[in-house]
Amino acid sequence: MKSAWNKFYSWLDERVQLQNLIQFMGKKYVPVHSHSIWYYFGGVSLFLFIIQVVTGILLLLYYKSGEEFAFESIHYIMSKVNFGWLIRSIHSWTANLFILTAMIHMFSVFFEKAYRKPREMTWITGMLMFFLALGFGFSGYLLPWNELAFFATKVGTDIAGVIPIIGKPLMIFLRGSEEVNGATLSRFFGFHVAVLPGIFTVVLGIHLVLVQRQGMSEPLGLEANSKSGLKTMPFFPNFLLRDLLFWLVVLNLLAILAVFFPWELGKKADPFASAPAGIKPEWYFLFMFQTLKYIPARLLVIDGEVFGILLFSFAGLLWMLVPFWDKKSNRGEQNRFINYIGLFAVLYIIFFTIIGWLL
C-alpha cells in the first residue's frame, strides 16, 4: 500500500514538481503564542466558503428562479430530492456560520492590528470579501421566495432607497423595478450565483496569495520580543493538519445543526398580503436595523434614517481604512485607542443584535 502511494507520489512529482511546493510550505512558519487560536478562523471561513460553493452548485441542479417556481422548487428539494433537505439546510446554516466566522476573523485581525504595514492590502481584500459575504446573504435570503424573505428584502431595499442622490436609482437597480417582484428575484439570483461568486473568487485569490506571500502576522508585543526566540510551527504539515482538524469539528457541527434544526421554508411570499408582524432582517443586519429604529425621524436638517445610513457608511469606511490612519500600530507601537474602538464595536453589535432579536 505504502509503495503504491510512493509510486503515485513520484509519478505526480515528476510531472508537477510537488516537492517544490511542499518545500515552500515547509519553510513557511506560523507563530505560536496565546492568541494563535484566532489564526484558524480565516481557514474555517475558507472551508465554509468551499462548502457554500459545493452545496450551492448542488442546489442549482434543482432550484428554479421565478415567482411561480422558486418556492415550489425549494419545497421539492426539501421533500423529494434525496438528501435535498441536508444540502439546503447545510447551505443555509453555512451561510450564517460563514458570516460569523468571517466576523470573528475580522475582529481578531483588528485587535491584533494584523492589518498594519505591510498587510494593508490583505485587510482591504478581507473587508471587501466581508461586504461581498453580506451581499451573498442578502441576495440568497430572497431566493426561496417565502414571506419573511420577501418582506425583509422589501424593507432592506427601502432602506437603500433613502440614501441621498443615489438611493432611488440604487433601489430600482436592486429591485429591477419599483417594487419587489419576480424581476427582483431574477436579479438577486443572478447576483447570488454569478456576479458575487465571480468577484469573490478574484478577491479571495488575491487575499490568499497575499497571506501566503506575507505569512502570518505576529502580535505587536511578541514581535518586540522576537529576538529572544519566537516559537513557531511549520505551516505544512503542522498548521494545515490542525486546520483540517478544526474543519472536521465545524463539519460535524453543521451536520448536527442540519439534522436537529433543519432550515425552515415558511410560507410562500404573497405580494398582496400585508407584512407579518415583527418582520426582521437576518441577524447580521439586525444591529443596524435596530439602530435605525431608535434614531429620531428628523435630526435638525437631515432625515433620521438618512443620518443613520450615512453614519454606518462612514463608520464602515473608517473601519476599512484603519491601516492608513492607525499610524501608531504601523510604527510598531501599542495603540489602546484601537482596542477601545474595537471593543465598542463588538459590544454595540452584540447589544443591538440582542435587543433587535428580543423586541
Place this chain on the structure above:
Amino acid sequence: MKRVMLFLLSFLLPVLSNGFSYAGDKCLTCHKGLSDKPSSLYSHDIHSSKGISCAGCHGGNQNSDDMEQAMSKEAGFIGVPKGDDISKVCANCHANLDKMKELGSTLPTNQWQLLQTSVHGKSSLAGSEHIVQCITCHSVHNIVSVKNPASPVYPLNAVKTCTKCHADPAYMRTYNPSIPVDQFEKYKTSVHGMRNSKGDPKTAECASCHGGHDIRSANDVKSSVYAVNIPSTCSHCHSNAEYMKEYNIPTDQFEKFSKSVHGITLFQKRDVAAPACNDCHGNHGATPPGVESISKVCGTCHALNAELFSSSPHKKVFDEKKLPECETCHSNHEIIAATEKLLGATPGAVCSRCHSENQNPKGYVIAKAMRHLTDSLESSENYAGALVTDAEQKGMEISEAKFKLRDIHQARLQTRTMVHSFNNEKFNEAAVKGLSTASFVAGEAQHAIDEYYFRRWGLGIATLIISIVGIALYLTIRKIEIKQQNKNNGIKEN
C-alpha cells in the same frame, strides 16, 4: 264644608290637570259644532275616555271660548304636528312613566325609543323624519287599545295595517328595491294566515314574529327574525303547551331542535347557514311540510342526497308505504349528526329497523358490508392522521400528505352521501378511493418517520466517522511533531 270642597275642585281640577281634563273641553265643543272628522272620531278614542282633551296633543287653551285665545301660541297651541313632531307629541306622555301612571296606564314607556332604533326609525325620503310615526299604525283621533278588535294593530287587523305599505311595490321600492312585497299573499296560504282570516287572534301575525315597535331587518343580529333568533321566536308560542293546547300539536320542537345537528350548528357555532324553523317550514307561508315534500325540503340543501334517494330502489318502497323519506331514518326536529353508526345491521343502525337476516336479507347483507367499509375507512383515516401528526411533531416536511388527509375525510363524507343511492357499487367506488388515499398518506407519513430516524442514525454514524478521522488526524499531528522534536533534538545533540 263638603260643598265648598266640591265647588273648589270643579275649578281647580281642569287647571291642575294641565289640559288633560276632557270636562268642559271648549275645543271639542266648537269642533263638534263644525262637524269635522277629528272631533267626531275622538269621542271613541281611548285618550278621550282617559279625559285627555284636544289640547293634550295640539296644545292651546281648552277652557277658552275665544278661538283666537284658545289657539294662540302663548297658550301653547302647535296646530297639526308634522313629521317626527307627531310621535314626539305621543311620546310626551307615552315615554313618561309618571304621566302614564297618573292616567292609570300600565303600558310600557319605551315605544318611542324602540321605534327610533327600529328599521322604521330610519330617515324617510324627505330626510327630515322617520319612515313611520305612531299614527301610521295606530291611526289618529280614533285610537283604541291594541286589545280592542277595532284597533288597526289588533292581531286580526295587524296584517292589513302592515300590508298598506309592505304590499305596495311602488312605495317599498323607494326604500328597498330588493325587499319582497308578497308577504301577505304568502301569509294567506300559511296555517297562521288561514287561522287568522278565520278570526283566531292567537295565531301569529306580523308583529308576533317581527315585534311591534322594535322591528329590525332580518340581517340584524338583534332582530327577532335573525336566523339564530328565529327558533326562539317561534318557540314563544310553539313551546308554550298551555297556549298551544287547543291546536293539538307537539310543543317539544324547540327542545328537540336545540339538540339536533342543525340546532347545534346554529346556536353553538353561530353558523347562520344552518337551517332554522323557517328554512324547512317557510316563513310568511309557514306550513308543516307534507310527507311527499319532505325530501324536497331537505333536498334544497342536501341536494345530492335527495337526488340519489329519488333514483334509489327505496324511493318506490317508501312511497308505497307512505313513509316520509328523510325523516324515516333521520327524524325531523331532532336530527342527529349522520355518522357511520346509522348504517349497518347493529342495534343502533337505522337499516336494521326494516332489514334483518330473516326479513329483507339482501338489504341486511349490503348494509353490513357498507358499514364494514365505512368503519375501515374511518380507522384508516385515524391511522393516517396519527402518523402525519407524529411525522409533523418530529419536524418532518409532510405538507403534501397532510393536505391529502382532507381527501380521505372527503371520501368519508362522499360515502355517507353515496349511502343514499343504496347501490353497493357506487358506495364501494367512493370508499375504495378513500382507502387508497389513506394508504398513500399513511405510506408517506411512515416514510417521513423512517427518514427522521434515518437522519439521526446517519448523523450518529457521520459523527463517529468524523471523530475517528479527527482522532487519527490528532495522532498524526502528535506523531509528526514528536518526530520533528526528536529530529530537532538530534540536530542539537550533534
